[in-house]
Amino acid sequence: MQVSEAVPAFADAFPFESFNRMQREAMPAILESDANVVVSAPTASGKTALAELAICRTLEREGTALFLAPLRALTNEKEAEWERFEEMGYSVYVVTGERDLNPRRAERADILVMTPEKADSATRKHDTPRYEFITDVDCCVIDEVHLLDSDRRGAVLEVTLSRLRRLCDPRVVALSATMPNVDDVAEWLDAPDSNTFRFGDEYRPVPLHATVETYAHGENSFADKYRRLYRALDLAQPHVEDGGQALVFVSSRQDTVRAAEKARDVVAERDIEMGARGDYDFHVDAEDLRNDTLRQSVVDGVGFHHAGLSREDKNAVEAWFKAGKIQLLFSTSTLAWGVNLPARCVVIRDTKLHDPLEGEVDMSPLDVLQMLGRAGRPGYDDAGYAHVVCDGADAAKYRTLLQEGKEIESRLAGELDAHLNAEIALGTIGDVDDVMDWLETTFYYVRANSAPDRYSSGDSLRERVRDTLRSLVDDGFVVTEEGNLGLEATALGRLASKFYMRLDTAREFADLAERAADEDRPTVGEADILHAVAAAGEFDSVSARRDEREAVRAVLGAEGDDLDPGNRKVLAIIRASMDGTTPSELRSDAWVIRQNVLRLLAAQRAFLRELGSPAAANLACRVEARVEHGVGSDAVGLTAVEGVGSGRARKLAAEGFQTPEDLRAAGVSGLVDAGMSEGVAERLLENASGLPDPAFDWGAFPDEIRQGENEMCDVTVSNAGDGAVAHLAASVEGREMTSTRCYLGERSLPLGVFGADPDDHETLTYTVTVTFPELPLPPVSESRTVRVVE
Incomplete structure (x- = not known):
C-alpha cells in the first residue's frame, strides 16, 4: 500500500513510499479504530512506522501525542527524525532531564517525546503549572513496551502508564519486540483481540x-575479554571479507575503544581486506572527528560508538556505517535500542557487565534479544x-532464550512499597478501597493472575498489598484518618516520593533530621551527613575491588571503618569529590556514584530543612555544592554565584575570595586583578549582587546593664x-532566645537583655545569625557584648 493512499495528508511524514506487509496488517487497527493497540513484532520489521501512523491519526484530530522512548539518546534522535512533522507545521518538543523545561512550548506541542522516567516525574507533578500539560495527552505511543521487564526501569514505566491512564485516559499504542505473552500486555492495556498483533519471525x-x-x-x-574478542572476530571475519558488516556489542564505553584498537591490529595481522583503506575522500572526512582514537580507527574500516562520544562523532559513525565505510563496529547497548543500524553479522562479546551500583551482573535478556535482532x-x-x-556454563541458558524468547514480567513487586507510597503522596490513592482499585490498573495484577505460580495472586496478592500498606503506616510514611478508611501521606512519605528514594533510606534521613532538630542532642555535622548518604541502601550492591580498597584507605584513613567495603568506597568517592581529587583507582565508578550521591544529598537537604534544623540544611547544601563542583570549604560559598564553577571558584579562592560579599567588595577592578577578564568580572559582580546581602542594625542596644534589670531591644x-x-x-x-523563618527583605528580632549575676557572667554576648537553608552560603552573624554591672 502506498503511503500517499493510506495517509494522504501525512505522506511527507514518512521516509518511504509504501508500507510493508506487517504495517499493512496493523494499519486498520491504528487508523480506523479508537481502541488501544498492542503490536509484538521482530526487531527491524518496521514498528516505528506504526508509531508514526498513530501520531498522524492523533494530529488529524487536533490532539496531542506522547511518544515514550526507552533511552534519552533516542529522544534526541526522534527530534531530528521528526523534523518532517515540523516542516508540515506541527510542533515536536522533547522533554528530558538534561534540558530546561519550557512549559509554554510543552503545552503547545503537538508531539511530546519523553523517557518513562521523565513522564513519571511529569505525572507526579501534573497539578503544577509547570507540568499540567501532561494531562492533555490524547494518545500515548510506547516504543519497546517490553521494557516493562527491565529490573531498574520496568516498574517506572508500569506505574507511569497506569497513572497517566487514571489522569487523562489517552489512547495507548504499545509496540514491542517479539514476546510470548503479548496477551498479558493487551489485557493490561484493554486492547481488544482485533487490535492485538503477534507477528512472528516470518515477518x-x-x-x-x-x-x-x-x-x-x-x-x-582481563585475558578472557581478549579470548572473547578473538572469538567474535573469527565469527565476523567471513562476513567482512565478503563485503558485509559486523556489529560487536561489548559491555562498556572503554571496552568499545580498546576492542576497536585491538581489532585493527588483528585485521592487519590477518590481512583482511577493508574497503575504507583506499578511500581518499573518506580519509579526508575523518579528519573532522573530535575523538583522536576514533579518527585513527575509522580509516581502517573499524569504528566504535558509545554515548560518551560527541553528537557530531556519533552522527558521523552512524552515517559511515550505513554507507558501508565502516565494516566492523564496536558498540554498547545504545545502538540496539533505537538507532537503526543493522549489520549482516551481530556478535555479543560480553554477556556480563560491571555496574557501578550492582557490581558484576548478567546482561539483561531483553538487551540480548534486542542486540541479536539487529x-x-x-x-x-x-x-x-x-x-x-x-x-560454557551459561550456554544452555542463552540457547533457551534464543529458542523460547523471554516472557515479559512485572517488576513492580520488588518496589511495591515505594510506588504505593508515591501514589498516596500524589493523592491518586485516598483510601483503602483506592489501593485495590489502583492495584488492578497495574501489569503486576494482570501478570499475577496469568502466572500465579510465579506471583502471589487473588486473595494472597491483596493481602500482600494490605501488608505493604500496614508497613507504610507503621514506619511513619502514611497516616490513617480515625473513624474512616482515609489515607494521607506524612511529610516523610511526601519527601520519599518526591526524591524517588528507597524507603529505608528515607527513614534513615528522617532519623538524622530528628537528631538535628533536638536541641538536647549533639549537633549534626558534616561527617554525619556524609555517613548517612554513603550508608544508603541505594549503594548496598556497590563492590570494592582490592586495588580500590587501598585507594579508599588513602582517602579516608580510619573514617567509615564501620561501613561495608562498598559503602566505604562510596564515602571515599564523596570525600575525594569534595576536593576535586578522585584517585585514579576510583574513577571508573565515580561518575555514576557521584550522580546518585548528589540526588541523595539534595533529598537529605530537604529532609533537614523540613524535619530538622536550618543550620543542618545549610550544611548539607554546602556539602552538596562541594561534591558537585569539587571545591574546598573556603570556596564553596562562591558557587552560589551564577557563572562560578569549579575552576573559577578555585582560582578566586586562591586570590583570597570566599563569599559573594568578597566579590562585591572587590568590584570589577579587584576581580580583574584576580585574573578575570573585564567582561567576566562585570558579569560575576552583577550575579553576586543578586544574592542576599544581610546587614544588621542593633539600634539602641545597650553596652551595659545593671544586675537584675532587663531591657527589650529590636535588632533589624x-x-x-x-x-x-x-x-x-x-x-x-x-x-x-528567639528565631524566625522568613523570605528575607527586612525583619526585626525582639531581643531581651537581662542583667545576670556578675559572679556568673561579667559580660553577655548576644549573637544574631542569618542562615540560608537553600543556598551554599556560610551563615552570616554579628555579635554585641553587654557588661553586667552592680
Missing part, C-alpha cells in the same frame, strides 16, 4: 540465524547472523541583595 525482513558460541574460559578476566540488513542481505559468545536584619528564604536566630552565650 522479519531478513531471516535470522542465531547461535550460542563458547570460549575457553581462563582465570584472568542482524540482517533489509534490502541488502538474504540472511542475518547473530551470535552470543559466553562461558535588612537585605541589600535579592530576597531568599532565611532563618534568623538570636542567642545569648550560645543559647537560642
Whole structure:
C-alpha cells in the first residue's frame, strides 16, 4: 500500500513510499479504530512506522501525542527524525532531564517525546503549572513496551502508564519486540483481540540465524575479554571479507575503544581486506572527528560508538556505517535500542557487565534479544547472523532464550512499597478501597493472575498489598484518618516520593533530621551527613575491588571503618569529590556514584530543612555544592554565584575570595586583578549582587546593664541583595532566645537583655545569625557584648 493512499495528508511524514506487509496488517487497527493497540513484532520489521501512523491519526484530530522512548539518546534522535512533522507545521518538543523545561512550548506541542522516567516525574507533578500539560495527552505511543521487564526501569514505566491512564485516559499504542505473552500486555492495556498483533519471525525482513558460541574460559578476566574478542572476530571475519558488516556489542564505553584498537591490529595481522583503506575522500572526512582514537580507527574500516562520544562523532559513525565505510563496529547497548543500524553479522562479546551500583551482573535478556535482532540488513542481505559468545556454563541458558524468547514480567513487586507510597503522596490513592482499585490498573495484577505460580495472586496478592500498606503506616510514611478508611501521606512519605528514594533510606534521613532538630542532642555535622548518604541502601550492591580498597584507605584513613567495603568506597568517592581529587583507582565508578550521591544529598537537604534544623540544611547544601563542583570549604560559598564553577571558584579562592560579599567588595577592578577578564568580572559582580546581602542594625542596644534589670531591644536584619528564604536566630552565650523563618527583605528580632549575676557572667554576648537553608552560603552573624554591672 502506498503511503500517499493510506495517509494522504501525512505522506511527507514518512521516509518511504509504501508500507510493508506487517504495517499493512496493523494499519486498520491504528487508523480506523479508537481502541488501544498492542503490536509484538521482530526487531527491524518496521514498528516505528506504526508509531508514526498513530501520531498522524492523533494530529488529524487536533490532539496531542506522547511518544515514550526507552533511552534519552533516542529522544534526541526522534527530534531530528521528526523534523518532517515540523516542516508540515506541527510542533515536536522533547522533554528530558538534561534540558530546561519550557512549559509554554510543552503545552503547545503537538508531539511530546519523553523517557518513562521523565513522564513519571511529569505525572507526579501534573497539578503544577509547570507540568499540567501532561494531562492533555490524547494518545500515548510506547516504543519497546517490553521494557516493562527491565529490573531498574520496568516498574517506572508500569506505574507511569497506569497513572497517566487514571489522569487523562489517552489512547495507548504499545509496540514491542517479539514476546510470548503479548496477551498479558493487551489485557493490561484493554486492547481488544482485533487490535492485538503477534507477528512472528516470518515477518522479519531478513531471516535470522542465531547461535550460542563458547570460549575457553581462563582465570584472568582481563585475558578472557581478549579470548572473547578473538572469538567474535573469527565469527565476523567471513562476513567482512565478503563485503558485509559486523556489529560487536561489548559491555562498556572503554571496552568499545580498546576492542576497536585491538581489532585493527588483528585485521592487519590477518590481512583482511577493508574497503575504507583506499578511500581518499573518506580519509579526508575523518579528519573532522573530535575523538583522536576514533579518527585513527575509522580509516581502517573499524569504528566504535558509545554515548560518551560527541553528537557530531556519533552522527558521523552512524552515517559511515550505513554507507558501508565502516565494516566492523564496536558498540554498547545504545545502538540496539533505537538507532537503526543493522549489520549482516551481530556478535555479543560480553554477556556480563560491571555496574557501578550492582557490581558484576548478567546482561539483561531483553538487551540480548534486542542486540541479536539487529542482524540482517533489509534490502541488502538474504540472511542475518547473530551470535552470543559466553562461558560454557551459561550456554544452555542463552540457547533457551534464543529458542523460547523471554516472557515479559512485572517488576513492580520488588518496589511495591515505594510506588504505593508515591501514589498516596500524589493523592491518586485516598483510601483503602483506592489501593485495590489502583492495584488492578497495574501489569503486576494482570501478570499475577496469568502466572500465579510465579506471583502471589487473588486473595494472597491483596493481602500482600494490605501488608505493604500496614508497613507504610507503621514506619511513619502514611497516616490513617480515625473513624474512616482515609489515607494521607506524612511529610516523610511526601519527601520519599518526591526524591524517588528507597524507603529505608528515607527513614534513615528522617532519623538524622530528628537528631538535628533536638536541641538536647549533639549537633549534626558534616561527617554525619556524609555517613548517612554513603550508608544508603541505594549503594548496598556497590563492590570494592582490592586495588580500590587501598585507594579508599588513602582517602579516608580510619573514617567509615564501620561501613561495608562498598559503602566505604562510596564515602571515599564523596570525600575525594569534595576536593576535586578522585584517585585514579576510583574513577571508573565515580561518575555514576557521584550522580546518585548528589540526588541523595539534595533529598537529605530537604529532609533537614523540613524535619530538622536550618543550620543542618545549610550544611548539607554546602556539602552538596562541594561534591558537585569539587571545591574546598573556603570556596564553596562562591558557587552560589551564577557563572562560578569549579575552576573559577578555585582560582578566586586562591586570590583570597570566599563569599559573594568578597566579590562585591572587590568590584570589577579587584576581580580583574584576580585574573578575570573585564567582561567576566562585570558579569560575576552583577550575579553576586543578586544574592542576599544581610546587614544588621542593633539600634539602641545597650553596652551595659545593671544586675537584675532587663531591657527589650529590636535588632533589624535588612537585605541589600535579592530576597531568599532565611532563618534568623538570636542567642545569648550560645543559647537560642528567639528565631524566625522568613523570605528575607527586612525583619526585626525582639531581643531581651537581662542583667545576670556578675559572679556568673561579667559580660553577655548576644549573637544574631542569618542562615540560608537553600543556598551554599556560610551563615552570616554579628555579635554585641553587654557588661553586667552592680
